[in-house]
Amino acid sequence: MKLSPTLSSYLQVAPMALVLLLFFGVPLLVVIAFSFFDFDGISTVPAFVWTNYQELFASKVTLSLYFQTVYFAVIVWAITLVIGFAVAYFLVFHVRNIIWQMALFLLCTVPFWTSNIIRMISWIPFLGRNGIFNEALLKAGLIQEPLEFLLFSDFAVIVAYVHLFTLFMIVPIFNSMARIDRAIIEAAVDAGSSRARIIWDIVIPLSKTGIALGSIFVITLVMGDFFVVKVMSGSHTASVASAMMNQIAMVQYPPAAASAVILLIIVGLMVAAILRIVDVRKELVR
Amino acid sequence: MAGAGAGHKEYGKRPWTFYALAAFFTLFVLFLYGPMSAIYILSFQGPTGGLTFPMQGASLHWFTALFEQQRTGDFAGAFTRSITLALIVLSLTVAFSVLAGLGFRRRFPGASLVFYLAVASLIMPGILVGLGVGLTFQLFEVQTRWYLSALGAQLTWTLPFGLLIMFAVLSRFNRAYEEAGRDLGASNWQIFWMVVVPIVVPGIIGVALFGFTLSYDEFPRSLLTAGAQNTLPMEIWAMTTNVTSPALYALGTVTTLVSFVVIALALGSIALIQRRRAQRVLPVEQKAAGSQA
Numbered sequence: 001m002k003l004s005p006t007l008s009s010y011l012q013v014a015p016m017a018l019v020l021l022l023f024f025g026v027p028l029l030v031v032i033a034f035s036f037f038d039f040d041g042i043s044t045v046p047a048f049v050w051t052n053y054q055e056l057f058a059s060k061v062t063l064s065l066y067f068q069t070v071y072f073a074v075i076v077w078a079i080t081l082v083i084g085f086a087v088a089y090f091l092v093f094h095v096r097n098i099i100w101q102m103a104l105f106l107l108c109t110v111p112f113w114t115s116n117i118i119r120m121i122s123w124i125p126f127l128g129r130n131g132i133f134n135e136a137l138l139k140a141g142l143i144q145e146p147l148e149f150l151l152f153s154d155f156a157v158i159v160a161y162v163h164l165f166t167l168f169m170i171v172p173i174f175n176s177m178a179r180i181d182r183a184i185i186e187a188a189v190d191a192g193s194s195r196a197r198i199i200w201d202i203v204i205p206l207s208k209t210g211i212a213l214g215s216i217f218v219i220t221l222v223m224g225d226f227f228v229v230k231v232m233s234g235s236h237t238a239s240v241a242s243a244m245m246n247q248i249a250m251v252q253y254p255p256a257a258a259s260a261v262i263l264l265i266i267v268g269l270m271v272a273a274i275l276r277i278v279d280v281r282k283e284l285v286r
Numbered sequence: 287m288a289g290a291g292a293g294h295k296e297y298g299k300r301p302w303t304f305y306a307l308a309a310f311f312t313l314f315v316l317f318l319y320g321p322m323s324a325i326y327i328l329s330f331q332g333p334t335g336g337l338t339f340p341m342q343g344a345s346l347h348w349f350t351a352l353f354e355q356q357r358t359g360d361f362a363g364a365f366t367r368s369i370t371l372a373l374i375v376l377s378l379t380v381a382f383s384v385l386a387g388l389g390f391r392r393r394f395p396g397a398s399l400v401f402y403l404a405v406a407s408l409i410m411p412g413i414l415v416g417l418g419v420g421l422t423f424q425l426f427e428v429q430t431r432w433y434l435s436a437l438g439a440q441l442t443w444t445l446p447f448g449l450l451i452m453f454a455v456l457s458r459f460n461r462a463y464e465e466a467g468r469d470l471g472a473s474n475w476q477i478f479w480m481v482v483v484p485i486v487v488p489g490i491i492g493v494a495l496f497g498f499t500l501s502y503d504e505f506p507r508s509l510l511t512a513g514a515q516n517t518l519p520m521e522i523w524a525m526t527t528n529v530t531s532p533a534l535y536a537l538g539t540v541t542t543l544v545s546f547v548v549i550a551l552a553l554g555s556i557a558l559i560q561r562r563r564a565q566r567v568l569p570v571e572q573k574a575a576g577s578q579a
Contacts, residue, residue, distance in 0.1 A: 005392050005394075006392070006394045006395070008389070008392075009389040009390075009392045009394040009397075010389070010394060011389075012385040012386060012388050012389030013385070013386045013389040013390065013394075013397075013400055015381070015382045015385060015386070016382040016383065016385070016386040016400070016404070016445050016449065017386075017400045017403065019378075019382065019438065019441045019442070019445060020400075020403050020404060020407050020442060020445065020446075021403070022438060023415075023419055023438035023439055023441060023442050024403070024406070024407040024410065024415065024418075024442040025403065026418075026422055027415065027417075027418025027419045027421065027422045028418055030418055030421050030422040030425055031414070031417060031418045031421060033425075034421050034425075083314060086307060086310055086311075087310075087311055087314055089307065090307040090308065090310070090311050091311075094300075094303070094304045094307055094308070104311070106553065107315060108314075108315070108318070110546075110549060111318055111319070111322070113495065113496075113499035113503075113545055113548070113549050114322075114499070114503065114541075114542050114545040114546070115502075115503040115519060115522070115538070115541050115542065115545065116503060116505065117503075117505055117519055117522050117523060117526070118322075118325070118522065118538040118541060118542055119321070119322060121325065121522075121526060121534065121535075121538060122321035122322045122324060122325040122538070123321050124337065124338075125321075125324050125325060125328055125337055125338040125339065125535075126320070126321045126324055128337075128338055130338050131338055132324060132338070132339060135339070163317065163318070163321070166314075166318075195301070195303065216409055217409070220409045220410075220411055221411075223411060224410075224411020224412060224413055224414065224506070225411075226413055226506070227505065227506070227523065231526055241411065241413050244413070244417075245413065248417065248510065253421060253424075256417065257417070257421065260414050260417055260418075263411070263414070264410075264411075264414060267411065271409065
């Protein structure tokens, strides 16, 4: 039996498409449906009402939650971008031996394949009141009292985010930088260009798809986080997703679904904004 | 030697930026691994030791404490479920992404739709996937179970990763090999198993590594979908709020050890395959060079 090429492509793609439809497409629609269900404080009744959204927008907490979450996202994005760019630049343009380059690249990516929760927890003995960092500073005589702001604070949340998510910036930037044709840079050097101008006029424009992909990863990860912010702030700070988790814990599904839909729209707009600046499709489909 | 080096720009003296960036890179690696290694050391804390340094002697006390069920929950059960689930996710991710990768090599109507579905699924915050799958199961009155709802939720994250890796692998794949097979009279099935798979096998191992580790450590997508029987990340999560002893670190050390073994197996086998290939190519080249001389 001979299948037509289109039919065999469909059969080959079908298993993946089916899983994505069943466990991503349908659930998305169900969340939207739930956000319109009627909720009287105890039970959920299938209906079509706007009350969940009205309550969400009427609440003063909503805006401050979004402000807090976007604040984390912007700071973490800026830090991971600087680190990611510097690390990728070092690996691609300064490490000359290909074996060393791969080894150091793997060194940066191995933590990606280990547990996020464990990596987050590992900051607790480090930053605590009697933690390694405070002890070291005390011993060095730099401080008299242990620093209190290190753990269970916004600072700790940002440190953990940067620790967890910088890899998502390094890998795409590394990939697009590695594809830059060295002849272009040599031409610039021969034409007397300075190092700074080479970075600004050649390296950054040619690695912008990597930067955009990394930015999308980091921003969506921070915007959707609920557990780092909870543990590392000692429950002092909340994010949109952690507030949503609290509603879920109290079985308030329709309000939680409404806040999920709004979060999704905001994240979608942020991703769309990045895609408007940089067209990453060409890069991905290649 | 020195003269030859000076003439060649690429091998000239290293600029100061090299040293600055090398120092930055070293600090970054320390930042990446420093805290993690602290908890591995602390998991060997003596029985009277606490959550931070100094060490009160060294023991395996906290590792044995893990297996006392009433203290830390059903650790052994969660561990088994996590490994089983990760192996299922690995198999399905490899099978479905290799197939889809091959399918995407031809243009077909709806290709970009499936592609965007995969990308959207990749960047969707995990907890929203978990919430969606959880609510869907509730709506259709099906019990959430780790091998059903959690499996599906995790696949929405591992499949797009697998697909993107397969794109990268197959874009470097030379179709002339397949045509050579066809010219020699091989069936589609034979071409797939005897030509395509052996060539792309390092990429497939990469997909398997992603499938296993992403599933094994997945928390946000599993939290609302695993049902009554937990997997390991949820066990750890419960411990972060209940357990204030180094048993938490012991669990961290055990899980990370499993991850490291899996990573080493995957990277080791990729390296082995590449070396075998290099060796197999080399004699031919040498022979060719010899006959020319």
